[in-house]
Amino acid sequence: MHTEKDLEIREHDALIVVDVQNDFLPGGALAVNDGDAVIPVINECMRLFTARCLSIYATRDWHPADHCSFAENGGIWPKHCVADSSGSQFAEGLRLPDDVTIVNKGTVSDKEAYSGFQGTDLADQLHARGVERVIVGGLATDYCVLHTVNDALANGFDVVILMHAIRAVDLDSGDGDRAIESMLERGARVHGGFSLAD
Ligand code: VGL
Ligand code: ZN
Secondary structure, eight states, rough: OOHHHHEEEEEEEEEEEEEOOOGTTTTTTTTTTTTGHHOOOOOHHHHHHHHHEEEEEEEEBOOOTTTTTBBGGTTTSSSBBBSSSSGGSSTOOOOOOOOOOOEEEEEEEOOOOOOOOSSSSHHHHHTTTTTEEEEEEOOOIIIIIIHHHHHHHHHOOEEEEEEEEEEESSSTTTTTHHHHHHHTTTOOEEEEEEEEEE
């Protein structure tokens, strides 16, 4: 569904890898079903970006231990991605390049921040590097991918979502599909695979 021909990666593209952290993987505190399936797809995409000297950003959920999103503090989520904990580390199999830019979010106790743009300088960094289009993959489709994509669009970037590089929490079944529909309605595009432009 929605899958178009392979994406051609080009100049002025940047890759945003959203929250591929242990707590969102099978066995983690807020495990996303099949979440580890995104890793090889994102690794391949990172390889192509690196070969082209294009920027790669990796967001991570980086919460204080008393974060408001945790059930023990009245929020809706189990305690997850506490800064520097093992659950907050990037997935072991994720092959981030040495020059990746890491973006921490959700770092303030009383503020939820699903988007990599919220409370960060990600938009400024992308604009400063002349980025026009962002390619997005990671976890989870219905929360941090959704909000990151919406903010990227609101900040004037074209957005491509890598369908094979996202997975949903699906607290209510269909949440992930509805998130994809709403991102498309706002102007995001979807691709199944990718290739290098000549
Ligand atoms: C996320 C729920 C809570 C996400 C982060 O990365 O999608 N979801 N915190
Ligand atoms: Zn969180």
